[in-house]
Amino acid sequence: MSDRQTKTDVILIGAGIMSATLGTLLKELIPDWNITVFEKLASPGEESSNEWNNAGTGHSALCELNYTVEKPDGSIDISKAVKINEQFQVSRQFWSYLVNSNLIRNPQDFIRPLPHLSLVQGEKNVSFLKKRFEALSNNPLFKGMEYSEDPRKLMEWIPLIMNGRVSNEPIAATKIDSGTDVNFGALTRMLFDHLKRKDVDIHFKHNVDDIKRNRDGLWELKVRNLDSGTVERHTAKFVFIGGGGGSLPLLQKSGIPEGKHIGGFPVSGLFMVCKNPDVIEQHHAKVYGKAKVGAPPMSVPHLDTRYIDNKKSLLFGPFAGFSPKFLKTGSMFDLLGSVKPDNVLTMLAAGAKNVPLTKYLIQQVMLSKEQRMEELREFIPNAKSEDWDIVVAGQRVQVIKDTPTGGKGTLQFGTEVICAADGSIAALLGASPGASTAVSVMLDLMKRCFPQHINEWEPKIKEMIPSYGISLLEHPELIREIDFSTAQTLGLHSELALV
Numbered sequence: 001m002s003d004r005q006t007k008t009d010v011i012l013i014g015a016g017i018m019s020a021t022l023g024t025l026l027k028e029l030i031p032d033w034n035i036t037v038f039e040k041l042a043s044p045g046e047e048s049s050n051e052w053n054n055a056g057t058g059h060s061a062l063c064e065l066n067y068t069v070e071k072p073d074g075s076i077d078i079s080k081a082v083k084i085n086e087q088f089q090v091s092r093q094f095w096s097y098l099v100n101s102n103l104i105r106n107p108q109d110f111i112r113p114l115p116h117l118s119l120v121q122g123e124k125n126v127s128f129l130k131k132r133f134e135a136l137s138n139n140p141l142f143k144g145m146e147y148s149e150d151p152r153k154l155m156e157w158i159p160l161i162m163n164g165r166v167s168n169e170p171i172a173a174t175k176i177d178s179g180t181d182v183n184f185g186a187l188t189r190m191l192f193d194h195l196k197r198k199d200v201d202i203h204f205k206h207n208v209d210d211i212k213r214n215r216d217g218l219w220e221l222k223v224r225n226l227d228s229g230t231v232e233r234h235t236a237k238f239v240f241i242g243g244g245g246g247s248l249p250l251l252q253k254s255g256i257p258e259g260k261h262i263g264g265f266p267v268s269g270l271f272m273v274c275k276n277p278d279v280i281e282q283h284h285a286k287v288y289g290k291a292k293v294g295a296p297p298m299s300v301p302h303l304d305t306r307y308i309d310n311k312k313s314l315l316f317g318p319f320a321g322f323s324p325k326f327l328k329t330g331s332m333f334d335l336l337g338s339v340k341p342d343n344v345l346t347m348l349a350a351g352a353k354n355v356p357l358t359k360y361l362i363q364q365v366m367l368s369k370e371q372r373m374e375e376l377r378e379f380i381p382n383a384k385s386e387d388w389d390i391v392v393a394g395q396r397v398q399v400i401k402d403t404p405t406g407g408k409g410t411l412q413f414g415t416e417v418i419c420a421a422d423g424s425i426a427a428l429l430g431a432s433p434g435a436s437t438a439v440s441v442m443l444d445l446m447k448r449c450f451p452q453h454i455n456e457w458e459p460k461i462k463e464m465i466p467s468y469g470i471s472l473l474e475h476p477e478l479i480r481e482i483d484f485s486t487a488q489t490l491g492l493h494s495e496l497a498l499v
């Protein structure tokens with residue numbers, strides 16, 4: 001045990017994209033606040049934010065079909081897609097601000113333009129995609145989307161997927177060139193380099209074991225130095241629990257009432273990675289399909305061109321599965337350890353409700369490589385086993401809670417910020433749409449945790465993010481401006497170039 005004790009303004013737990021984003025925003029707004037970071041691994045962006053652990057999609061609902069659901073009357077609800085797209089525009093603006101201010105040098109090291117396509121087969125799915133296209137294509141946020149049922153057109157767009165396809169079923173796709181591939185691992189590392197230059201006190205190989213509130217109102221963290229084994233005490237006025245899958249256990253330790261009756265459902269992932277350069281070169285897009293009946297939204301594999309280590313790659317997945325770990329580097333006891341007296345009924349209800357899902361995920365874990373190749377062949381009919389390797393992706397811990405509509409133990413698929421009533425501690429739970437929406441999620445957290453400062457910060461936030469607090473849909477001229485300027489700064493494709 002060490003008697004080392006420190007006091008600081010802000011502690012960020014975890015060195016993933018969320019802490020990186022919050023730390024960067026706070027340093028721009030109040031440079032003299034002291035910030036300390038504790039990360040249990042040896043470097044930033046090693047868990048879900050790492051480029052090999054997530055799919056690198058700049059989620060803006062251009063191709064992900066689960067964000068546009070078909071209503072009972074047959075019409076398409078696009079409200080979620082619009083929200084996610086607007087959130088991604090916030091990220092684009094903040095990243096552009098960082099590039100324009102020279103806080104980040106080469107945007108192509110973390111973001112690249114890449115067409116986003118949705119591809120479906122079968123009459124019912126084709127009809128859905130057509131309606132989705134009609135609902136989105138007149139919306140300025142989705143301008144430039146094309147639709148085709150013509151196999152020759154599809155051959156132009158996605159030759160690797162169309163070559164060798166023999167099915168007589170109807171097929172259709174939408175394509176939009178303003179999609180992106182984002183290397184969130186590289187971005188996290190860039191932001192942490194920047195935070196280091198700004199004198200943020202960053203401690204790797206330091207595990208936060210416990211959190212409690214002192215009588216003076218400060219939060220005290222028990223932190224274990226994983227190299228020396230010594231235990232340190234660190235206090236702060238504000239704590240952000242950005243532990244990814246590790247956030248739920250820490251939130252539970254804080255004991256705040258807002259963290260009660262919440263559970264976590266871990267979903268594991270696998271990618272198939274192509275090692276044949278000829279095959280990699282034949283594809284240039286992210287292509288999302290439709291989830292099979294009974295499959296959860298995050299289990300829709302997609303065929304993605306990726307830019308990792310500045311090299312073009314081709315990944316298929318993630319295949320969802322079940323593992324009781326909350327982090328890829330976590331323990332087999334994570335799930336069991338998260339069951340507490342206050343959430344046991346919620347967890348039991350979720351367990352009973354999600355038997356088919358759990359069964360599905362366990363079956364998925366058991367799939368052999370050849371069975372996974374069969375799924376891949378639905379995308380690339382001529383895929384050869386020897387061209388593909390399997391790599392383990394990150395863990396996603398979905399939130400389980402009691403909701404008025406879903407009842408006890410309802411599984412949530414979104415991201416959720418849990419804040420103490422006095423705003424002194426906050427945790428981020430959930431995984432989707434995830435890293436793409438980090439900036440707007442962290443801005444929302446700041447609004448809730450620092451209501452006394454937000455008005456004074458607003459002019460600077462608006463300088464960084466001109467659309468802050470404004471609905472883009474109600475200001476189409478702003479969409480044009482933002483699309484054009486951020487595309488120029490980040491080297492992306494603009495559908496709305498100013499003329």
Ligand SMILES: Cc1cc2nc3c(=O)[nH]c(=O)nc-3n(C[C@H](O)[C@H](O)[C@H](O)COP(=O)(O)OP(=O)(O)OC[C@H]3O[C@@H](n4cnc5c(N)ncnc54)[C@H](O)[C@@H]3O)c2cc1C
Binds near residue numbers: 394
């Ligand atoms: C398979 C998969 C595919 C995905 N695809 C996409 C995608 O295409 N697009 C997208 O936008 N998002 C995607 N996501 C989601 C995205 O990766 C996450 O939302 C995002 O990376 C979460 O960032 P984070 O900072 O909260 O967590 P993480 O990056 O996981 O960071 C949390 C950090 O906290 C540390 N930590 C945990 N507990 C402790 C502790 N007690 N003490 C100290 N440190 C601790 C961990 O070691 C870790 O480094 C995907 C996720 C997965 C798993």
